[in-house]
Amino acid sequence: MQKVNRLKPFFENIAFEREDNHMIVNFGPQHPSAHGQLRLILELDGEKVSKATPDIGYLHRGMEKMAENMIYNEFLPTTDRMDYIAATANNYGFALAVEKLIGLEVPRRAKVIRMMLLELNRISSHLFWLATHALDVGAMTIFLYAFREREYTLDLIEDYCGARLTHSSVRIGGVPLDLPKGWIDNLNKFINHLPLDIADYEGLLDQNRIWKMRLEDVGVVTPEQAQSWGCSGPMLRGSGIAWDIRKEEPYELYDEVEFDVPVSTTCDSYGRYKLHMEEMRQSVRILKQLIPMYAQTSPEIMAHAPGYISAPKEQIMTQNYSLMQHFVLVTQGMRPPVGEVYVATESPKGELGFYINSQGDPYPYRLKLRAPSFFHTAILQEILVGEYLADVVAIIGNANIVFGEIDR
Amino acid sequence: MMRSYSDKQNVQKKAYYNDRYFVAPQIPKEDVETDEIFANDVAVLKGKFEIKEAYIQRGQLVIYIDARDNVSVLQTLRDELSYNFLSEHSAIDWLAKSGEFEIFYQLLSSSKCKRLRVKCFIKEKEVLKSVIGVYKSADWAEREMYDMFGVIISGHPYMKRILMPDDWYDHPLRKTYPLHGDEVAQWYEIDKIFGKEYRDIIGPEERDSARVDERDTYRFARLNHEVPFGAEPSSEKTVTDYQEEGGVFIVKKLKKEDAKIVKERY
Numbered sequence: 001m002q003k004v005n006r007l008k009p010f011f012e013n014i015a016f017e018r019e020d021n022h023m024i025v026n027f028g029p030q031h032p033s034a035h036g037q038l039r040l041i042l043e044l045d046g047e048k049v050s051k052a053t054p055d056i057g058y059l060h061r062g063m064e065k066m067a068e069n070m071i072y073n074e075f076l077p078t079t080d081r082m083d084y085i086a087a088t089a090n091n092y093g094f095a096l097a098v099e100k101l102i103g104l105e106v107p108r109r110a111k112v113i114r115m116m117l118l119e120l121n122r123i124s125s126h127l128f129w130l131a132t133h134a135l136d137v138g139a140m141t142i143f144l145y146a147f148r149e150r151e152y153t154l155d156l157i158e159d160y161c162g163a164r165l166t167h168s169s170v171r172i173g174g175v176p177l178d179l180p181k182g183w184i185d186n187l188n189k190f191i192n193h194l195p196l197d198i199a200d201y202e203g204l205l206d207q208n209r210i211w212k213m214r215l216e217d218v219g220v221v222t223p224e225q226a227q228s229w230g231c232s233g234p235m236l237r238g239s240g241i242a243w244d245i246r247k248e249e250p251y252e253l254y255d256e257v258e259f260d261v262p263v264s265t266t267c268d269s270y271g272r273y274k275l276h277m278e279e280m281r282q283s284v285r286i287l288k289q290l291i292p293m294y295a296q297t298s299p300e301i302m303a304h305a306p307g308y309i310s311a312p313k314e315q316i317m318t319q320n321y322s323l324m325q326h327f328v329l330v331t332q333g334m335r336p337p338v339g340e341v342y343v344a345t346e347s348p349k350g351e352l353g354f355y356i357n358s359q360g361d362p363y364p365y366r367l368k369l370r371a372p373s374f375f376h377t378a379i380l381q382e383i384l385v386g387e388y389l390a391d392v393v394a395i396i397g398n399a400n401i402v403f404g405e406i407d408r
Numbered sequence: 409m410m411r412s413y414s415d416k417q418n419v420q421k422k423a424y425y426n427d428r429y430f431v432a433p434q435i436p437k438e439d440v441e442t443d444e445i446f447a448n449d450v451a452v453l454k455g456k457f458e459i460k461e462a463y464i465q466r467g468q469l470v471i472y473i474d475a476r477d478n479v480s481v482l483q484t485l486r487d488e489l490s491y492n493f494l495s496e497h498s499a500i501d502w503l504a505k506s507g508e509f510e511i512f513y514q515l516l517s518s519s520k521c522k523r524l525r526v527k528c529f530i531k532e533k534e535v536l537k538s539v540i541g542v543y544k545s546a547d548w549a550e551r552e553m554y555d556m557f558g559v560i561i562s563g564h565p566y567m568k569r570i571l572m573p574d575d576w577y578d579h580p581l582r583k584t585y586p587l588h589g590d591e592v593a594q595w596y597e598i599d600k601i602f603g604k605e606y607r608d609i610i611g612p613e614e615r616d617s618a619r620v621d622e623r624d625t626y627r628f629a630r631l632n633h634e635v636p637f638g639a640e641p642s643s644e645k646t647v648t649d650y651q652e653e654g655g656v657f658i659v660k661k662l663k664k665e666d667a668k669i670v671k672e673r674y
Contacts, residue, residue, distance in 0.1 A: 056570060056571065057569075057570060057571035057572060057573070060571040060572065062580060064556075064581060065580055065581055065585075068420055068421075068581075069420055069421040069587060070421075100466055101435070101466075103435070225544075227492045227493060227518075228543055228544040228545065229544045230493055230494055230495060230543065230545030232493075232495075241518065243518045248518070248521050249521065332423060332424075332425055333423075335432055336432075337432060337433040337434055338432050338433070338434050338435065339434060339435025339465055340470075341465075341466050341468075342468060342495075342514050342523065342525065344495065344516075344523075351495060353495055353496055353514070355498075355512075357500055359432075360432020360433075361423055361432075362423050363420070363421060363422075363423070365500070366500045366501070368496060368498045370495060370496040370514075374548060375545050375548070377548075378544075378547055378548040407571060408571075
């Protein structure tokens, strides 16, 4: 246990010069392939890593502390800044946790819109993952192609909520807007074309000698390791464990749509690459089923719960009591019941969990963000050992870590 | 005048208005017997350990145990009751209320598709045993908990701050941790390096890069009231007539006041 105070600061006791053949390399925190501010202290035995110590915290903004000092609605835009590649997934996780805390049922149309946005975010995140990962490994072409398609998902999201990076496109109790005119047509165009694009990527990569040499049997995570280190999402399914929260603990309308949970049993980076490709196809499949479901819903998009959720704008502007309630909810904030919830959702990176302890105040007493990347970075200290230095970049890229949610 | 009382144990933001008749509702706690799987889990644990309280809230089992049993309880849950994931592990600060931390372990069983929360209380200086031998995901979770709350863990191989810098003072998620720096923190460098008497000369640190100070004539100029660089600002209007020597070509004498603005282009 370190004992630190103002007079005795703690310094790492790392010997960068050693007598034997071992060398210590500081990887990051400003390394383009670290996908953020990741510092890795690598002990090398020749070309092989004999010890890896990830060092994080360079992007720490104290989101949990911020959450304790904000009303629930105020905190929602902050969640955008966690996994900024798929911001809606974070917004949604938080909104769902608060809804569970209150015990709120969201209108069906809002559910459909949320699912559409979530799946678009998943596609966007996976495309980003593929692009940057391929670029790290040396495949420039894929980077350009995948970013082109990602642009279409961002355009769709922008059409809906006006933002491309920090969406805030979900509200506690529903969604802020209905789908704009012509949005469904654009979505249709996009999802009809995406499977062809995915086939293109696979044509470029699947049998590519360099790609296979760089990924096959690299970054092996055994099922035991994956469970013990708390892996989730593609990192877990890449180890042969079929666990998808959308399937096992369905939220929204995931129990009404048909989709498969792809699993890879090879446990290596190549298997996880195939998994991401298949997941995008499944997302397209879900989106295709959602379009007819949307047409059948009634137009409400926000839950009716006057104690917690503001009334629709027209009502606020015409009815005095709604205006008063809106004023109280904006200035003081909602007061959820006393209790606690832990709500996990399947974000593109894995299990995104929100633990909220409410004491009946407008501010949560404790809010813990469970970010999947945090645990996927922790496992690096075990899976990097024995790998070559050149593969470190491939493994970090493959783990799909985003520092916004690791450091929070 | 009396100074208004403020709770030093909890300096976090509070609601500025409380309706004194408002009683916050409780999320219902269901009996463990309502769920077959959870009832079995609790029965197995009760045979071995002291279970202080057990209930189901929002579909998840919550059990309170003795903090000294934490490793063996989790070991039992993993090996016998197939809770194979530790999803999350952290603490809640109740130091102001009872001088305790509430520790929670959020577990998941992928085969039973059930989530369970194991909770225990420890005193502020009490040592908690590390559960890294049972779940490796506790490695960083425990480091973060130490970093954020100062919960002391024994048996961890690399107990070191994880998010904050190594030489950071205090633990940020405690309720006693201030939300803003105080006067000492604000002037810390100037007091240390130059001395207190230099506070006026150097001035406070300006963190807002978009700040405009109209008294600052080093960096800003007031339109129509320009003064030389660094001079005292004045309210006198500056002359804006053309000041080229010998006047402007063709224009003999330009008077701004006489200028006319035409309504239409000729």
